[in-house]
Amino acid sequence: MDPFDGTTLRPLVPAVIGVLVRRGADFAAAEDAVQDALVEAWRTFGAGDDAAPRDLKGWLVTVAWRRFLDGVRSGSARQRREVVVDAEPGAGPTEVADDTLRVFFLCAHPALTPASAVALTLRAVAGLTTRQVAEAYLVPEATMAQRISRAKRTISGESFDRPGDLATVRRVLYLVFNEGYSGDVDLAAEAIRLTRQLASLRANPETDGLLALTLLHHARRPARLRPDGTLVPLVDQDRSRWDGALIEEGVRILQRALALEQRGEFQLQAAIAALHADARTTEETDWVQVVQWYDELLALTGSPVVRLNRAVAVGEADGPRAGLAALAEVDPDLPRHRAVSAYLHERDGDLATAAGLYAEAAALATNMPERTHLTKQAARLNQHSPVVE
Structure with missing residues (x-):
């Protein structure tokens, strides 16, 4: 088996660190020792050897504790830390506390x-x-x-x-x-795995909201990029490629969280993502409800990014001119402002203005897929814009 595959040893790492700290190791030394133990696990049974121990946590604790003690004994502060060395526990069950x-x-x-x-x-x-x-x-x-x-x-x-x-x-x-x-x-x-772990350790509706949000976003991943690495906008994505099982799980977790009436930022973002996931096409999206969720999210956070995204939703719900009016309330220096403005101007039929804004947005883009996408949008519109003599 592979101890680094995310399903065997790695989920045990923080608990093993905790054991070492409670035995007297400082956090930094404990973390280093556990990393050494993971390497040893790979060398010992990482290639699929059937000799892997049943008690993986106990094995890691034993090896990591020995690595820590080796470091203490070889360090310059050996005498001062001798109390820790002498306190080494004998063989026995691993501590229960997680x-x-x-x-x-x-x-x-x-x-x-x-x-x-x-x-x-x-x-x-x-x-x-x-x-x-x-x-x-x-x-x-x-x-x-x-x-x-x-x-x-x-x-x-x-x-x-x-x-x-x-x-x-x-x-x-x-x-x-x-x-x-x-x-x-x-x-x-990896973030989804860790969020699941966090949710299992302490029940909290906002942690469930984060888990739901990441699942719903991750479900759209197969349709988000073309084979050449360029971005596929939501409106153009092949929704048959979205992961239905992840969407179903995300919606179920979100509904459970919202039922507790302790709404937070991640729950509200997940509610918006769920509306997108529920629609068969962009046109069938319940944009009025999307705007309502954005209104609640904006009231909670006051975030300029939320205000920017809300302008897009208003443009879909009430028309591009209403979206542009909402966009006028957003700081124009905000990342993606020009891209949103370009999209709304295009929908309003002002192709020349939209093409120029797409080009400006491309120049400001911070990653290559986004820059490539925006550049292509500008080129596409320039082909259809009338030439001014």
Whole structure:
């Protein structure tokens, strides 16, 4: 079996770290020791050997604790830490307490930058190697190693038992999800796995909302890109390629969360995504209800991005001129503002203005698929625009 396939050893990583911390290891040393144990697991039975132990968590704890003790004994502070070494427990059952939630909280500590929190979460909660995290973010392994080391130093003095903030953890997981796929790790799928784990550890309607949102977005993934890597807008996507099982699960989880009447940002976003998933075509989408959900989301967050997306929905529900009027209330320097304006102008029949705005939006795009898509939109409209002598 493969200990790095997301279904065997990796889900145990945060709980094993918790065991080591409770035995006396500091978080940074415990995390390093568990990474060493994962490597040892790969060497020992990662190629499919049937000799893998039944108690995988116990095996990881044993190996990781030995790695930690080796580090203590070889360090310059051996004498000062001898108490920890002498406290090594004898053989026996692994501790029952599951500290996974505390590891979630620690990796999403508010003192960390979003990028550092994501990297540390992928290492200490997801169990990815530094190489895998680096490949996912398209940076050198040494660069990612430095980022993770700095993150661990930042939280080195924090109590492992401190109360945590679920909202911060959710934001970190959503950042992971939005990174999508790169290298040999599917970060969107990894974020969904971790969100499932978080939801199982502590019942919360907003965590369920995040899970529903990621499932509904992930369901559309097969239709979102063309074979050449260019984007397919929602209106042009082949909806038969959407994953019906993920949509059904996402809607079911969302309905359960909304029934509790404790609405939050992720639940409202998921409600909008569910309306898109429910429609057979863009025209059949219940745009009036989409606008209503955006109104509630805007009242809750005041987010300019929500205001921008609401303008698109208003344009669909009440016509492009109504959408442009709503867009006039949005900061024009906001990313995607020109792209939205171009779309609404095109729907209103002003092809020349739309083509120019698509070109401006393409120049401002931060990723190649989006830039390519917007450039093609501008070229398409320029072909149909009258030539002015």
